[in-house]
Amino acid sequence: MISNPVLNKELRDRVRTWRSPLVITLYLGLIAFVGGFFIFEQTRGGMGGPRVYRMGIEIFNIMAILQIGLIAFLTPGLTAGVISGERERQTLPLLMITRMSPLAVAAGKLVSAISYILLLTVISLPLYSIVFFFGGVSLSQFFQVSGILLVTTVLLGSIGMFFSSLFKRTTVAIIVTYAATFMLFIGTIFLTAFIMQITQYYIGGPVTGPPTVPFIIYFNPLVALGSVLPMGGNILPFSSSNLAVQSLTPWQVNLLLDAAMILLAMGLAVWLLRPTRAGTKRRG
16 A cells, blocks of 8 residues: 555645645644633633543543544545546546556545544644543543544545545535535434434334434444543433444444445445446536
8 A cells, every 4th residue: 555656646745735734733723722721611710629530531522522523524525526636637547547456546545535634633642642631531442532533534535435436526526425424423313313203103102211212323423432432421312221232332333334334435436436437427
């Protein structure tokens, strides 16, 4: 992968522009501002004892939620135009007649895009270290949250790659990718609530006790994150005791589903990039 020409070119081009340091500065500045403002507000009346312990947990929760929100906002925009942009510049046919396979091209484009998001995640780690001064967060929770953020980044990048390969216009690919991201984060919650209402009141009638949460909620990265974070139950839209799968934790089921969706999205993207399909008509 290191010798991938597409990856090497994309990485060089990405770090040479003025937008890279600007995005890094804004990214770190936003996380630092939110975390610093929260600490300032919580310590205005003094601090000590259990309050410090709880404040460390709350800061960790806020920073993790903020970071997954930034990932959801940045990743589609960075990946949805990588293939359609080549097509608009009429350089995709030249790229596909090289000795590189469609898999190598797609992988190089994807890794170059998510490596930038990964860079943003890594450079924010010193800000996370502040949490350990307050306590309340274990190292295993930190690694679990980092893993969920990484897999979510790869998932959104793969979805962006698929739509970028499917549509020939970058604008259309970006809009559809953001719509899919919105459906993944917000739409699954509304759809789950709707299914639960239909099941409880129109099909089975009123039932005693809370109803079982539909399986579709496991696709939501926020549910996986909430099952790992300390005090994460505050961001879960439903009680974890009523989830459909009890043998695995929500974040484990979510990562398995993410892996399947990544393989499917990248497989379809590679299939759409095959040279034999270079002259076929595409949507958008």
